[in-house]
Every structure is written in C-alpha cells, then in structure tokens.
Amino acid sequence: MFFRMIKGAFTRQWKKMLMIALTIALGASLATAMLNVMMDVGDKVNQELKTYGANINVVPKTSSVVDNLYEVEEGEDANTAYLLESELGNIKTIFWAFNIVDFAPFISTSAELSSGEEVKINGTWFNHHMDLPTGESLDTGIQNLRTWWDVTDGSWLNEQQAGSENSVMVGSVLAERAGIKAGDTINVNAGGKDYSLTVAGIYSSGDDADEQIYGIMDMVQEMADKDGYLSNIEVSAITTPDNELVIKAAKDPGSLTISQYETWYCTAYVSSICYQIQEVITDSVASPVRQVADSEGAILEKTELLMLLITVLSLVGSALGITNLVTASVMERSNEIGLLKAVGARDSAISGLVLTEIVITGIFGAVIGYFAGFGFAQIIGHTVFGSAIEMKPFVIPIVAVLVVIVTLAGSIPAIRMLLRLRPAEVLHGR
Amino acid sequence: MTKRKMFIRMITASLTRRRSRMLVALLAIAVGATILSGLVTIYYDVPRQMGAQFRNYGANMIFTSAESDKDFSRDNIEEAAAVISSGDMVGMTPYRYETVRIHEQPIVAAGMDVEGAKITSPYWHVEGEWPSSPNEALVGEEVAALLGLSTGDTFNALYTPREDEETEEDVLNMGVDMTVSGILNTGGSEEEYVYMSMEDLESIVGGDPRFDLVELSVSASQEKLTSYVDTISGGDFGVSAKLVKRVTQSESTVLTKLQALVFLVTAVVLILTMICVATTMTAVVTERRKEIGLRKALGASDKSIIKEFMGEGLLLGGIGGIIGAVLGFLLAQFVSTRVFSSSIAFQPLILPATIIISILVTGISCFLPVRSAIEVDPALVLKGE
Numbered sequence: 001m002f003f004r005m006i007k008g009a010f011t012r013q014w015k016k017m018l019m020i021a022l023t024i025a026l027g028a029s030l031a032t033a034m035l036n037v038m039m040d041v042g043d044k045v046n047q048e049l050k051t052y053g054a055n056i057n058v059v060p061k062t063s064s065v066v067d068n069l070y071e072v073e074e075g076e077d078a079n080t081a082y083l084l085e086s087e088l089g090n091i092k093t094i095f096w097a098f099n100i101v102d103f104a105p106f107i108s109t110s111a112e113l114s115s116g117e118e119v120k121i122n123g124t125w126f127n128h129h130m131d132l133p134t135g136e137s138l139d140t141g142i143q144n145l146r147t148w149w150d151v152t153d154g155s156w157l158n159e160q161q162a163g164s165e166n167s168v169m170v171g172s173v174l175a176e177r178a179g180i181k182a183g184d185t186i187n188v189n190a191g192g193k194d195y196s197l198t199v200a201g202i203y204s205s206g207d208d209a210d211e212q213i214y215g216i217m218d219m220v221q222e223m224a225d226k227d228g229y230l231s232n233i234e235v236s237a238i239t240t241p242d243n244e245l246v247i248k249a250a251k252d253p254g255s256l257t258i259s260q261y262e263t264w265y266c267t268a269y270v271s272s273i274c275y276q277i278q279e280v281i282t283d284s285v286a287s288p289v290r291q292v293a294d295s296e297g298a299i300l301e302k303t304e305l306l307m308l309l310i311t312v313l314s315l316v317g318s319a320l321g322i323t324n325l326v327t328a329s330v331m332e333r334s335n336e337i338g339l340l341k342a343v344g345a346r347d348s349a350i351s352g353l354v355l356t357e358i359v360i361t362g363i364f365g366a367v368i369g370y371f372a373g374f375g376f377a378q379i380i381g382h383t384v385f386g387s388a389i390e391m392k393p394f395v396i397p398i399v400a401v402l403v404v405i406v407t408l409a410g411s412i413p414a415i416r417m418l419l420r421l422r423p424a425e426v427l428h429g430r
Numbered sequence: 431m432t433k434r435k436m437f438i439r440m441i442t443a444s445l446t447r448r449r450s451r452m453l454v455a456l457l458a459i460a461v462g463a464t465i466l467s468g469l470v471t472i473y474y475d476v477p478r479q480m481g482a483q484f485r486n487y488g489a490n491m492i493f494t495s496a497e498s499d500k501d502f503s504r505d506n507i508e509e510a511a512a513v514i515s516s517g518d519m520v521g522m523t524p525y526r527y528e529t530v531r532i533h534e535q536p537i538v539a540a541g542m543d544v545e546g547a548k549i550t551s552p553y554w555h556v557e558g559e560w561p562s563s564p565n566e567a568l569v570g571e572e573v574a575a576l577l578g579l580s581t582g583d584t585f586n587a588l589y590t591p592r593e594d595e596e597t598e599e600d601v602l603n604m605g606v607d608m609t610v611s612g613i614l615n616t617g618g619s620e621e622e623y624v625y626m627s628m629e630d631l632e633s634i635v636g637g638d639p640r641f642d643l644v645e646l647s648v649s650a651s652q653e654k655l656t657s658y659v660d661t662i663s664g665g666d667f668g669v670s671a672k673l674v675k676r677v678t679q680s681e682s683t684v685l686t687k688l689q690a691l692v693f694l695v696t697a698v699v700l701i702l703t704m705i706c707v708a709t710t711m712t713a714v715v716t717e718r719r720k721e722i723g724l725r726k727a728l729g730a731s732d733k734s735i736i737k738e739f740m741g742e743g744l745l746l747g748g749i750g751g752i753i754g755a756v757l758g759f760l761l762a763q764f765v766s767t768r769v770f771s772s773s774i775a776f777q778p779l780i781l782p783a784t785i786i787i788s789i790l791v792t793g794i795s796c797f798l799p800v801r802s803a804i805e806v807d808p809a810l811v812l813k814g815e
C-alpha cells in the first residue's frame with residue numbers, strides 16, 4: 001500500500017513533483033558549479049599571474065656584485081662564477097617539477113655594432129624544445145616569460161626553425177637609434193670575432209632590455225667564450241602563499257621538527273622550491289623575486305577568500321530558496337493530509353509517506369543538478385580562463401549532504417504544522 | 431465603500447490572514463534581492479579593490495627628465511604629479527643614484543623618500559628597520575655580504591666627484607659615517623644598492639639637490655594610465671612619463687579575467703535565484719486557484735482578479751526588494767571588510783535597480799499562474815478538479 005501510494009503520487013502529481021525536483025536541481029547545480037570553481041580558482045589565477053614573469057632567480061653562489069652594477073665595465077675577468085648548462089634539465093626533476101611552468105637560462109656579453117656602439121647582447125632560450133630524462137618533453141623560454149614584450153616589427157624568434165642560429169631580437173630604443181628593422185642583417189664584433197646577425201623582430205619592453213639585443217644561447221656563449229656556461233636562470237613556478245611555517249623555515253630550516261620539515265618540503269612554497277632547485281644545480285643560489293612572489297601570494301589569497309565568501313553566500317541563498325519552496329509545496333497538501341488523518345492514518349505513517357516522496361524527488365533533482373552544475377563550471381572555466389575546470393570528486397558528497405539537509409529542513413517543519421491541524425477543519429476548507 | 435478602499439482592504443487582509451504563506455514568499459523575495467544587490471555591489475567594486483592589491487607589485491609609472499642632460503626639480507615633479515587625480519595616486523618616491531666608495535669599494539647609493547618607498551615598493555623585505563633618523567641606511571643583501579655589514583654596524587661613505595664637478599674639500603676627504611638600520615632583501619637588483627634618505631645622500635655628495643627618476647604607484651585602468659602618461663609627457667612639465675610595461679600589461683590581463691570570473695559567477699547565481707523566487711511565487715499563487723474560482727463564480731471580472739493578485743505580488747516584491755537591497759549592501763560590506771579589509775563603495779544605482787528587478791520578477795511570476803487560473807471554468811476549480 002505504501003509503495004502504491006508513493007507510485008500514485010509520482011504518476012498523478014508529477015507536475016508538482018517535477019517542480020520540486022527542478023528547484024532542487026537548480027540549487028544542486030549552483031552548489032556543484034560554485035564549489036568546483038572555488039576549489040579550482042587558486043590554480044587558475046596562479047596560472048594567470050604567471051604573466052608577471054619569473055618568480056625565482058637562480059644565480060651562481062659566488063656571483064660578483066660588481067658585474068651587475070657596472071654593466072659597462074663587464075669584461076672577461078669581471079664575472080667569475082657560472083652555472084652549468086648541462087644541469088638545466090634537472091630543474092624538471094625536482095619534487096615540485098610539475099609546478100615549474102617555464103624557465104630560461106641567460107648569459108650576456110658585450111658586442112660592438114658596426115657604428116662602434118657597445119651594446120649588451122643576451123643569450124637565452126626563446127621557445128626551446130627539451131627532452132627530459134623522465135621521457136617527457138617541453139617547450140620553454142622567454143616567449144612565455146616576457147609576456148609583456150610587444151613585438152612591434154617582425155615576429156618572435158623561432159628557435160626551432162632551421163637557420164635561426166644567427167637570428168636575434170633587438171630592443172626598440174636601440175633599433176630606433178641605430179636604424180635597425182626586422183629582416184635586416186647587422187654586423188657585430190664580439191670577443192675579437194665578427195658575426196653577421198639576422199634581425200627576427202624588434203620588441204618594446206618598457207625597461208632596460210629596450211637597449212639590448214637577445215640572441216640564441218649557443219651563439220652568445222661562443223661570443224663570450226663560455227661554452228656550456230650560464231650566468232643565471234629565471235624560473236616561473238606555481239607556488240602556495242607563504243605562512244608561519246615558511247617564515248620559520250626561512251630563518252633556519254634546521255629549526256623545524258622532522259614532520260614540519262616534511263610539510264614544508266612537500267608544499268609548493270616558493271622557498272621550498274628554491275631549496276629543491278639549489279639541491280639539483282651545483283653551486284647555485286635560488287632566491288624568490290620578491291616583487292613577483294609576494295604580490296602573487298597576496299592576490300591569490302584575496303581571490304580565494306573572495307570566491308569562498310561568494311560561494312558560501314550563494315549556497316545559503318539557494319538553500320533558503322529551496323527550503324522555502326519545499327515548505328510551500330508541502331503546505332499545499334493540507335487537504336490530502338487531512339483526509340489521510342480522517343481515515344485513520346497515524347502521524348508517523350503520514351510523515352513517512354511525505355518525506356519519502358520528497359527525498360526521492362530530491363535525489364532525482366540532485367543528480368540532474370550535479371550534471372547541470374558540471375556544465376556551468378565548464379562554461380565559467382572556458383569563458384574566463386580558456387581551460388576546463390577540474391571536477392573534484394569530493395564535491396559529490398558535499399552536494400548530496402547539502403541537498404538532504406535542505407529538503408529535510410524545508411519539509412519537516414511544514415509536516416509538523418500540518419499534523420497539528422484538525423482533519424475536520426482542513427477538509428471543511430478553512 | 432469605494433472600490434479602491436475594498437481593493438486595499440482585500441490586499442492587506444490577504445497579507446495579514448495568510449501570514450505564514452506570505453512570510454514564505456516574502457522571505458524568498460528578500461533572499462533573492464539580498465543576493466542580487468550584494469553580488470552586484472561586489473562585482474562593481476572588485477576592480478577597485480583588486481587594483482589596490484595589485485599595487486603590491488610596486489611602481490607602475492616612472493618619471494624621468496624630458497631632456498637627458500637637464501635635471502628636473504621638485505617643482506617639475508609636483509606639477510606633473512598634479513595631473514594624476516589624488517584618488518588614483520597611491521604613492522610617489524623620487525630617487526637619486528650616485529656612486530660612492532664604501533670600504534674602498536665602488537657602490538651605488540640611492541637617495542630616496544623613505545616614507546614614499548614603503549608604499550611604492552611594498553615587496554621589499556627589510557631585516558631590521560627602515561631608516562628613520564639621519565645617517566641611517568638600508569643596505570642591499572648582496573652589498574651587505576660583500577662588505578661584511580650587518581644591522582647596527584657603521585660604515586664610512588666617501589664620494590669621488592666627477593672631474594668636471596667641484597665639491598668642498600672636507601666632504602671629499604672625510605666622508606660621512608652611516609649606520610646600517612636594516613638589510614634589504616628583494617631577490618632583484620635592489621640588493622646591490624645602498625638606500626638612504628635624500629638628505630643623507632646630499633650630505634655625502636654635496637652640491638645641489640637633484641633627481642634621477644621618480645617611481646609612482648597609480649591605481650587606475652590601463653586606458654587611464656596611458657592618458658596620464660600622454661598628458662604628462664606631452665605637457666610642458668620638463669618630465670617624461672613612462673609606464674612600467676611589465677606591471678601594467680600583466681595587471682590588466684589578470685584584472686580582466688578576475689572581473690569576468692566574478693561577472694559569470696554573479697550571473698549564474700542571479701539566474702538561479704530568480705528562478706527560485708519565481709517558482710516560490712508560482713507555488714503560492716497556484717495554491718489559491720480555489721479562491722480565484724470562487725471570486726469568478728461570485729461575478730468578479732478577470733481584470734479585477736488579475737489586478738488584485740498583481741497588487742499583492744507587487745507589494746510583496748517591493749517590500750522584499752527594499753529589505754534585500756539593504757541587507758545586500760551590508761553583506762557586500764561584510765565580504766569587503768573580510769577580504770580586502772576596506773569598506774565597499776556604495777553604488778546608489780543598485781538600490782533602486784534591486785527594488786525594480788524584484789518587483790518585476792515577482793510580478794511576472796504571479797501573473798503567469800493567475801492568468802492560467804482564471805482561464806479555468808470556476809465550476810471545475812471549485813469542484814476540486
């Protein structure tokens with residue numbers, strides 16, 4: 001009889017049930033979408049913040065201070081320490097290798113233009129292809145690390161193109177002064193030898209680099225007579241904002257307990273990534289670029305908190321809305337409940353009946369809602385970040401629990417109120 | 431009794447007698463309106479609040495002298511800076527760079543406005559203190575390592591004038607004793623300099639005050655920044671303004687995405703909330719089909735029934751909208767103080783917009799079920815079919 005009544009409710013009152021199911025589906029889709037977006041927003045925004053460039057700079061341990069300050073005086077003896085090019089691949093083998101988005105090595109030397117002007121020429125990777133010891137491969141270089149460069153003439157230097165060995169990119173200020181255009185061939189003298197270079201593009205960067213030339217690593221190493229050596233590496237890594245543990249570790253990693261040390265080592269703090277890079281690159285010092293690392297942390301924290309509060313807010317809102325609707329639809333059934341009481345049904349039987357109906361409807365709605373929410377989350381991910389939002393499996397139980405709580409909270413007070421009514425009054429229509 | 435009086439009486443009676451149902455409906459509308467006004471307020475304020483966070487990246491505009499061989503004075507700077515509205519200006523720090531000798535090593539010393547630098551370079555990590563009294567200096571970490579200096583140490587800074595420069599003999603020979611107030615760590619080239627107040631640098635170097643460049647931190651959109659730069663460089667200030675491309679370009683990219691994110695989230699939440707309000711109102715009205723049938727049987731015209739129900743709905747929508755608009759602002763205020771620890775800007779337009787939208791939504795969601803109810807034959811409705 002119980003099942004027959006339930007079945008009856010769904011077949012005969014399907015319109016009402018559908019409405020409840022739809023409302024619950026709406027709420028569940030909202031919860032699914034918001035929770036998933038909220039949990040993924042940290043990673044997504046972190047990716048976006050990578051446009052600020054490298055947040056870790058790796059230099060040789062004994063790098064001389066004088067070199068950077070007196071760029072003009074830079075000669076063969078000024079800079080004494082170098083990093084080894086052969087160790088570069090190691091960066092992608094550290095514990096947090098997956099978090100390292102891009103990196104590029106640098107070496108610089110000075111060269112003389114045909115006009116007699118002395119300029120700084122930097123060797124680096126533009127879009128270098130690299131096969132890793134792990135079997136993976138990646139393309140990395142300054143094309144990703146200098147997103148703010150505006151190529152005003154020509155195009156980015158393509159390293160993988162044959163015949164690009166002697167190509168360079170020239171800063172806009174220098175190019176204007178020396179009358180260099182994309183496609184030109186310029187003659188320079190470096191380390192006592194003459195080179196003729198093809199200009200692939202002119203860039204405007206808004207800083208010192210506008211006065212410099214960027215060329216391919218091997219060529220500049222040859223000019224500087226430093227085959228296989230690097231002066232520094234810029235690394236762009238996705239990091240977790242700093243907390244107290246990091247401050248403690250920064251003072252002295254030795255002061256941490258073993259478990260604290262493990263937590264620190266196994267979290268993507270900028271300091272632990274620096275530490276791990278130092279472990280794999282001989283005689284190096286990896287230090288966070290404070291301007292980038294600190295600001296990223298602050299912005300990330302604010303965005304996550306903002307999304308968290310908006311999520312909580314909309315969840316509370318939709319929960320109230322659904323509770324409301326469920327209450328309204330249960331109260332609507334006063335006639336039916338009165339009749340049941342009049343023919344002698346016990347309170348527990350009536351509550352059981354109504355609750356079962358609502359819960360079945362709720363589950364039905366929640367399933368639809370979950371998939372609709374999945375769709376919403378992907379729309380947000382693709383429109384805003386141009387990539388899919390990762391669906392976290394533990395959102396499912398959270399949504400399920402929320403739906404059950406909300407439907408019960410909506411129906412129980414209404415049922416209790418209806419049970420208190422006297423059947424005669426209800427049936428009489430008052 | 432006039433018609434109008436009866437109308438008002440019927441509406442108020444229906445609201446007071448069916449108190450619990452009406453409360454349910456009112457609650458739904460108020461919650462919807464709260465979310466609407468709260469989220470929209472947050473959405474409008476996000477660029478401003480987030481923009482302030484992005485100022486953590488430090489200066490995004492630089493002033494240099496318009497002609498490289500000509501110095502620019504404090505007057506030039508102040509006139510040029512006046513172009514930027516005071517609401518957008520976050521901070522401004524003039525710098526002067528000179529090479530001095532410390533422990534017989536040539537080191538670049540920078541004179542600056544200490545209070546300004548705290549704002550334009552918020553990412554500087556200072557171990558120890560910022561210079562606060564005369565003859566105190568902030569020493570970059572690499573310089574400190576090179577010279578073996580630590581906080582509290584003193585050093586002597588000497589200046590060797592350029593050949594064409596005339597400086598008093600005593601400054602040249604004696605130098606000035608400075609105390610290290612703190613060690614600067616930035617991970618960038620700042621670690622290779624010694625920073626001190628402008629007055630201290632002038633006492634070491636002697637001669638007239640001058641500036642090499644000014645760093646400015648301006649909180650404004652990309653277009654506004656560009657127009658500031660054009661006005662200043664184009665004007666007759668003797669100053670050439672440049673944007674720090676790396677900071678401004680990236681900021682506008684990230685900020686655009688963030689605003690789009692909040693916009694989409696707001697849109698999704700709003701659509702769902704509206705549907706929720708609409709379904710609740712529909713349920714509340716559908717319940718009263720019997721009442722509609724009875725009125726029709728008594729001879730009420732369709733028009734008067736619709737008018738009455740709409741009157742009720744619009745009244746509910748209005749009250750709910752007002753409650754929601756106020757609550758929503760408080761809510762946005764709460765979020766803003768929690769996240770950005772600053773109060774939110776009040777958008778006067780959102781208040782009436784929230785009320786109008788909630789009246790519209792309630793009105794539409796009342797109208798549809800009422801219309802379908804009056805189409806039905808009263809006899810059928812009353813019989814309960």
